[in-house]
Amino acid sequence: MNISSVLTSVLKRALSRTKWCRRPLPPPPRDAQNVMKLIIDCDAGVDDAMALIMALDYVRKGKAQVLAVTCVQGNTGLDNVVVNVLRTMNAMDIQVPVYRGAKDPLIGPYIRHGPPFHGEDGLGDAHFDTTPDLSVVSSEHASLAIARLVRDNPDEVTLIATGPLTNVALAIKMDPDFTKLLHSFYIMGGNLNGRGNITTCAEFNFHNDPEAALVTLTESLTPPRMITFDLCISQALFSLDWRKNKLGQKATRQARFQNKIEDTLLKAFEKYYGDYSMWDQVAVAAALNPGQVVTEASSACASVELAGQHTRGQMIIESRLRQDDRKNNVVIVDKIDKTALENMVLDAFD
Numbered sequence: 001m002n003i004s005s006v007l008t009s010v011l012k013r014a015l016s017r018t019k020w021c022r023r024p025l026p027p028p029p030r031d032a033q034n035v036m037k038l039i040i041d042c043d044a045g046v047d048d049a050m051a052l053i054m055a056l057d058y059v060r061k062g063k064a065q066v067l068a069v070t071c072v073q074g075n076t077g078l079d080n081v082v083v084n085v086l087r088t089m090n091a092m093d094i095q096v097p098v099y100r101g102a103k104d105p106l107i108g109p110y111i112r113h114g115p116p117f118h119g120e121d122g123l124g125d126a127h128f129d130t131t132p133d134l135s136v137v138s139s140e141h142a143s144l145a146i147a148r149l150v151r152d153n154p155d156e157v158t159l160i161a162t163g164p165l166t167n168v169a170l171a172i173k174m175d176p177d178f179t180k181l182l183h184s185f186y187i188m189g190g191n192l193n194g195r196g197n198i199t200t201c202a203e204f205n206f207h208n209d210p211e212a213a214l215v216t217l218t219e220s221l222t223p224p225r226m227i228t229f230d231l232c233i234s235q236a237l238f239s240l241d242w243r244k245n246k247l248g249q250k251a252t253r254q255a256r257f258q259n260k261i262e263d264t265l266l267k268a269f270e271k272y273y274g275d276y277s278m279w280d281q282v283a284v285a286a287a288l289n290p291g292q293v294v295t296e297a298s299s300a301c302a303s304v305e306l307a308g309q310h311t312r313g314q315m316i317i318e319s320r321l322r323q324d325d326r327k328n329n330v331v332i333v334d335k336i337d338k339t340a341l342e343n344m345v346l347d348a349f350d
Helices: 003-017 046-060 078-092 142-152 166-174 176-181 204-208 210-219 229-235 240-245 253-273 280-288 338-348
Strands: 036-042 064-071 098-100 157-161 184-188 225-227 237-239 275-277 294-300 302-304 315-317 330-336
Touching: 036 046, 036 142, 036 280, 046 064, 046 078, 046 253, 046 280, 046 338, 064 078, 064 142, 078 098, 078 253, 098 142, 142 157, 142 166, 142 176, 157 166, 157 280, 166 176, 166 210, 184 280, 204 210, 210 302, 225 280, 229 237, 229 330, 237 240, 240 253, 240 275, 253 275, 280 330, 280 338, 330 338
Parallel strands: 036 064, 036 157, 064 098, 157 184, 184 225, 225 330
Antiparallel strands: 237 275, 294 330, 302 315
């Protein structure tokens, strides 16, 4: 059975489980004509939470409108992801529409490689006394919502994907043309040099659902801007002293929340890495403020390895052909302004 027939079968199963429902009311319109419209597709681990806080900070300042946060399994299970998104919004005292998406990768459950890095619950297994109100979560499937919201707001929506790409791939298979109506598209995932963080050769988000990554890269009609693992570990590293004694000393509600959920992760950074890395935060910063954050980018022809024993989920870049002969389908963010990233993070926690 080839990948196309597998994906068709998966899509039919997903649609059969989807509840077709009354659409939720759209977010209230804003007066400013230059307000960004965002859809954030995430798996709500600790770094997703910080990235979401950065986006909600733009909402608070009137610079952005989050049309939806769509949830996908990844750093933790889907139920936890939904709760984590709601907890993060509560920390900012800002509510935006939330949608449940895929609870498994396209072709089957993900087999984890060791203990989850972000804790069993995705937020460092931090203790909370209260549980968010789940009744606010829409019954419309995330993939349907993504395609619908983009069609309702043509050429206005920036889609930011910071988790496995299952929801996005399902949306593409259901409505292949919606991606050409995007204003811009950012993905945190993939790698360039065969160095991975979950296996020897693969980055976690792509390894979690390689088929979804392949569909997204090769079938999106708006080339995604790639925030790769390589970029993050080379240009988005901060000292642990900075994290603890600069960012960590802020006293706002969202800062206390982030410190709480990141406590266990910081101990792991200290034990195994010696630095503090940002991933999803980079994707959101680049999407919110591309003119300042992204300083160099290049087009490329990318695919994803599906079959390799050691390389499944690795992003592959075609480099054999001349640039003019390649069918470029992604934009690789090669360099960022680290100071601009730092300032955006710090501002979000004021």
